[in-house]
Amino acid sequence: MAKTDGEALGDSFSPRRLLSSEKVYDGRIWDVVQDTFEYAPEMAPLVRDYIEHPGAVAVLVLNDANEVLMINQYRHPVRMNLWEIPAGLLDIEGEAPHLAAARELAEEADLIASDWAVLVDLFLSPGSSSEAIRIYLARNPREIPLDQRHERTDEEADMVISWVPLDDAINAVLAGRIHNPSAVAGLLAASAARLGNYASLRPVDTPFDVHPRLRSSEQAT
Numbered sequence: 001m002a003k004t005d006g007e008a009l010g011d012s013f014s015p016r017r018l019l020s021s022e023k024v025y026d027g028r029i030w031d032v033v034q035d036t037f038e039y040a041p042e043m044a045p046l047v048r049d050y051i052e053h054p055g056a057v058a059v060l061v062l063n064d065a066n067e068v069l070m071i072n073q074y075r076h077p078v079r080m081n082l083w084e085i086p087a088g089l090l091d092i093e094g095e096a097p098h099l100a101a102a103r104e105l106a107e108e109a110d111l112i113a114s115d116w117a118v119l120v121d122l123f124l125s126p127g128s129s130s131e132a133i134r135i136y137l138a139r140n141p142r143e144i145p146l147d148q149r150h151e152r153t154d155e156e157a158d159m160v161i162s163w164v165p166l167d168d169a170i171n172a173v174l175a176g177r178i179h180n181p182s183a184v185a186g187l188l189a190a191s192a193a194r195l196g197n198y199a200s201l202r203p204v205d206t207p208f209d210v211h212p213r214l215r216s217s218e219q220a221t
Contacts, residue, residue: 011210019045023052029089030054053131055211057101058087058182060119060190061111061138068169068187069109069141072160075180083172084180087133090211097214098204101136109161110149113138117201120189121210124181132211135186137193137201166190 017038025032031052039046061069070083088104090097098116105111119137123129170191172178178187193201208214 013215024049029091051129051131053129055090055131055208055213056087056133056182057090057097057104058085058133058135058186059101059105059113059138060085060135060186061105061109061113061141062166062190063139063141063163065163066166067163068166068190069111070162070164070169070183071108072162078179080179082180082183083178084183085135085186087182090213096205097134097208097211098136101134101138105138106144106149108159110144111141112144113141115139116204117198118204118206119193119201120185121208122181122185123210130212132208133182134208134211135182135189136204137186137190137198166194 019036019038021036022034023031024034032049033052034047034049036045036047063069069085071086072081072083074081086105086108088100088108090100092100095103102112102116105113115138117137119135121132121134124131124133166187169178169183170187173184173187178184
């Protein structure tokens with residue numbers, strides 16, 4: 001196990017004393033807030049603006065043929081069609097992250113899966129956003145009956161869904177052809193976890209404690 005100063009390698013909670021917090025932009029999906037906080041007692045307070053984000057979940061789905069489910073979707077900010085894995089916001093109050101992931105898989109890919117584990121957690125842009133995303137590995141997928149499928153609209157209406165050999169998808173990441181962060185992180189994490197037959201992965205209901213909105217009171221203060 002990797003060590004640093006005698007401790008296992010890992011990020012740690014390090015809250016600073018919050019002096020004030022103000023919402024400076026009230027958005028449709030996320031807001032921008034301005035925090036003033038004490039970084040250290042001998043320093044003047046710091047002010048930082050950042051996107052306050054509800055967080056998200058994503059699902060890397062593998063079938064029995066060791067193929068990964070990829071979806072192709074238009075993303076307006078970058079003006080590109082991106083190959084991604086199913087994903088969505090944690091925007092339903094009280095919904096557990098793994099249940100949100102199962103819902104997104106059903107809505108975006110018309111699938112349910114019987115074997116789930118936590119693949120990897122990450123912050124998308126921690127210098128400018130509070131967004132935390134958890135990516136799950138889902139195996140043994142099966143299709144949802146036609147009469148129970150979700151009606152997709154807007155950019156999701158013409159999504160292309162494809163099963164791709166896992167190694168081909170990993171090679172596409174390394175060749176610079178796939179850019180979506182949850183797809184990149186999920187595929188590379190799956191490549192590493194596969195070496196141990198995925199035995200090192202965490203249970204599906206492992207608490208998502210790094211998510212700013214899901215931390216315990218002791219971690220948040």
